[in-house]
Amino acid sequence: MAQPSPIIRLDDVSFSYGASATPALDHVSLGIAPGEFVGVIGPSGAGKSTLAAALSGAIPHHYRGQLFGAVTVDGRDTCEVTLTDISRVVGSISQDIDAQMVASVVEDELLFGLENFGVPHDQIPGRLASALETVGIAELREREIATLSGGQKQKVAIAAMLALRPRVLVLDEPTAALDPVSSSTVFETLRALNRDAGITVVVIEQKVALLCEHCDRIVVMDRGQVAFEGTPRTVFSHGRELRALGVDSPRVARISNSLAEHGVIEPGAPYLSVAEARDLVADLVRGRAAGEKNAAAGTPAKPRPARTADPVVSFRDVSFAYPGSRATVEHLSFDARPGEIVGIVGQNGAGKTTLTKLLNGLFKPASGEVLVAGLDTRDTPTSRLAAHVSTLFQNPDRQLCKDTVLDELAFGLELTGVGAGEARERARSVAERFGLSLDAAPFSLSRGQRQMVALASVVVMEPEVVLLDEPTSGLDYRECMTVMETVREMAEKGCAVVMVCHDMEVVSDFAERVIVMADGRILGQGPADQVFADAGLMARADVEAPQVVRLAAELARDVSPAFAGASQVSDIVDTVEGMLK
Amino acid sequence: MTSVIDYVPGDTLLHRLNPVTKLALAAAIIAATLLADTYPLLLALLALTFALAAYAGVPGRLARLLKLVVPLGVVMFVFQLIFTRTGGVVWGFVTTDGLLTGPKVCLRLMGVALPLVLMLMVTRLTDLANACVEVLRVPYRYAFTFTTALRFVPVFSQEMNAIMEAQTARGVEYDTRNPIRKLQLMLPLCVPLLVSSVGKTEATALAAEQRGFYLRTRESSFKRYPLVARDWIVLACCVALVALGVVL
Known part of the structure; x- marks a missing residue:
């Protein structure tokens, strides 16, 4: 079959940022055919975002560095046309969705591009309405962008691009901050645009199940090069090699x-x-x-040792309402015992984050009580609770504040009154275990490494309770496993772990007990395999059980x-x- | 969390005025406040601001802002007492002249801060930027910078909040009752905040350029912002206000 000539072509492209010697892209050759739906996956640092920048013209026009080889968009070398002209063909959506926005109201966000590219004013209302309609957010037209959910913002960004009728859409991890249901909706929207409007889609994504379901072709990046490429079936037949690179395969x-x-x-x-x-x-x-219908029932559900120790975390009929916000939870009751990993699942807005903030004392219950290591959170300042509960936040950058890794790790200990000498000693040994360089500046490390520093600063505290808020988001498969194995070790040493996580595969692999939340309430809790097997409960909470x-x-x-x-x-x-x- | 200067939708005359007219109105009230030298006029101007807010349906929000401005006013009042060295001594460093002029300084501060905020509450930022470009011929670059800066205020304050929460959960005493200690603790956080802000502005600049920012001209805006009869009437009132300030 004759391939149609590609709309974007990379010919032996290499790129390194600034004066850096290590190339972010290393001799990449790749063609994107019109009408294709291409997924790009790879471990962090593999050059996925750099690839997206090269496809959309941000390289060479926005990022400085050394570029070799040629990128052609619609037959023209991107070095020879302006970024503005490239943008007429390629619409691109960056990772940070808040930074992507240029206006404060949805309608103005769409108008911005239409006005700038000089779309005749009599066509503007039609284009605006049809873009909103196509993405399914017509009712959001007058809304303030700041009040929208992550999934809605993502759709606004797509609609704003769509209104400009680009021929290619390049998206960098559009679902990184979204729950599984919103992630699927975003992909279904993209698939529909690809099918009905013939728009070529290139999407960088870590969620392998979504890629399998929607992509025509998958490109696996590793260390700046294309490691594998082909249909999802071809690519995922290399499960073992992919795993070695740090790329997950769908469980099936x-x-x-x-x-x-x-x-x-x-x-x-x-x-x-x-x-x-x-x-x-x-x-x-x-x-x-x-x-052979009566095969002896296999050996499912290994019996887990019943936990008998006294709970170290207890929620007793806890309710909380945040003034002027929807963050409301009601009648939460559960225990977590030493050595146990408890997973909390539910859609965005189900109240999971509020629960975590009640646990580490950032919020105090309006009624009911929260006991952590025997302390009532209402009587104990949050900063004192920190000696007992350590939280790993979704975004490590909010947690880090020191100039070196050593200071960073010692900081938490010093805050809880450990002497400087001992704090540094403990920090040093943990840093070594994590293979972190002591003098490195946390902010100059990669995203995955920063998460490791944040995790190390949790481990060094040797807390009784560890609280994880989306510990795996933004991490590649290998980093994700390192984080979770560390957490499992901590649990084995007797630490109680409570984790909020969207990735059901991770929850089912690591959590012993699962709490299902929806609309600020706990719908059900129990051993992980029983909870996930309860199809009715999963449906009520709008949670998709793991594939297996x-x-x-x-x-x-x-x-x-x-x-x-x-x-x-x-x-x-x-x-x-x-x-x- | 919403910020103080969030747009409040509405359909009053104040909402429908040309954004430039609203800017002029705020400027006129401020100018008059600075020029005015008598208590009745200062109070009247403040009352006018609140009357306009009540008419536009945002008096509550404006009143909330007082919580921020009044303490500042009190500080100014105390400074005025300390630095006014003329007039008879009443007690310690307090002089009669200080007592006479102090409240004026306090009122002026409120009179200057509130009209601008009120105007921002009833104007969509995009409209303000576009109208400034069309009517005042401000280069779009500056208008965009200004609106983006305002738009980022709540984004950054959310970010700051999230950072403080994360640090509190680590054991930093942000829940201390001592405000000076709290300020001391907050300073090191400027680093993470700055890092994330620079990244965000970079990304926004790229996003804007990829949507034709550099093609934009004065003619680009889809909505038009002509000055109509009601705008000219209000502008005339503005001139009268300033004149009143000069005379009284």
Whole structure:
């Protein structure tokens, strides 16, 4: 089949920022064909954002550095046309959605580009309305942007681009700050634009399941180079290599890759969705082991030791309302015991963050009581609670304030009254364990490294309770696993961990107990596998259970009850293998 | 959290005036306040500001601002007492002249701060920028810089809040009752705030350029901001106000 000539082409492109010797892009050649939907993934520092900047003309026009090779957009070398002219073809949306906005009201945000590019004034109302309509936010037209949710802002940014009728949209991690439901909506919007309006989409994204579902082609970046590229099926058949790079695969792809490694199926065609995996596993089991319906129930749900220690965190019928805001929670009751990892899940606005702030004492309950390590948060200043509860915030930059890593780690200890000498000693040993250089300035490190410094400053406190607010957002798979393994170690040493997390795979891998929240209330809580298997509860909270749990439920219903309760990739693989023997 | 100068939607005459006229009105009240030398006029001008606010439906918000301005006014009053060395001594460093002029300084401060804020409350920033470009021929670059700066105020104050929360949770005593200690603790936070601000402004500049910022001319704005009859009437009133300030 003859490929249509690409709308954007990178020819052996290398780029390094400023005078830096290490190239952010290293001999990259890539063509984006008109009408394609391309996903870009890779570990942090792989050059994904730099690639986006090169595609949208921000390199060479905005970022200074050394550029080699040629980038052509719509047949013209980006070095020879202005950024403004490139923008007529390529619309780009940056990572920081607040910084993307140029106006304070939605309508003005859309008008800005239309006015500047000199769209005839009689066409403006039509274009404005149709852009809002297409993205599905017509009712937000008069709203102040500051009052919108993250998902809504993302759609406003897309609509503002759409009104200009670009031929290509380049988005840099549009769903990084969004919950799973809003993330899916953003991708569905993009897919519809791609299908109906023929707009070429290039999206940088860490959420592999979304990429699989929507992309025609996936490009995997590593250390400034293209490591893999092809259809989702081709790319994710390299599950093992991807993992080595620090790129996750969808859980269903891991199941099929694992089955292939065990020689159960032919390698090379991983499952990409739950439905696909269900059908294929069903065929496999029916074909080869017909009639074997009463296979001994596998070994799902390893019994976990019951925790008997006294709770170190107790919420007793806690209610709280934040004046002038929607942050309201009602009748929250739960305990967390030493050694336990408790996951809190729910949509944006469910009250999860309010719960965390009640726990670390930033908010004091209006009624009910919060006990942390035996202290009532209402009687204890937040800064004193800090000796018992350590919080890892979503954005490490808010936590860091010192000039060197050593000072940063020692700072928290000194604040809680540990002597300077001992604080530095402890800080030094933790920094070594994390492989952090003691004299490095935290702000000059990469995003993932900054998160590590923030995590190290939590670990060094040796707290009784660790509170994690979206610990994995903005991290690549490898960093995410390092963070979570560290957290697991802390739990094993007897620390109680409470974590708010959008990534259900992470929750199901690490949390023992899960609390489901919606509309400021706790809808249900219990052991992780039971909670996730409760389809009714998941639906009420608008939470999508992890892929493996959904697959297990469907297989248990359609194929064999032996699959019931499986929550890990290995559970499913073992059960399939067991049935085939 | 909303900031003090958030736009409050409405359909009053004040809302519908040309943004430039509103700017002129605020400027006239301020000019008159600075020129006025009698208590009745100062009080009348302040009353006028509040009457306009009441008419536009934002008296509550303006009153909230008093909480910020009154303490400042008190500080000014005390300074005035200390530095006015003429007149008879009443007590310690307090002189009769100080007592006479002090409240004036305090009233002037309020009279200068409030009209501008009121005007910003009833004008959308984009309209203000576009009208300044169209009517006053201000280069768009400056208008955009100004509106962006105002737009970033609440963004940065949210950021500051989030940073303080994160630091409190680490054990920094921001919950102390001692304001001087609190200020001391806040200073080091300028670093993280500055880092994030510079990044944000950079990104906004890029986003604006990618949407044709440099193509924009005085003719670009979709909405037009002509000065109509009601604007000229209000502008005439403005001149009268300033004249009143000069005379009284």
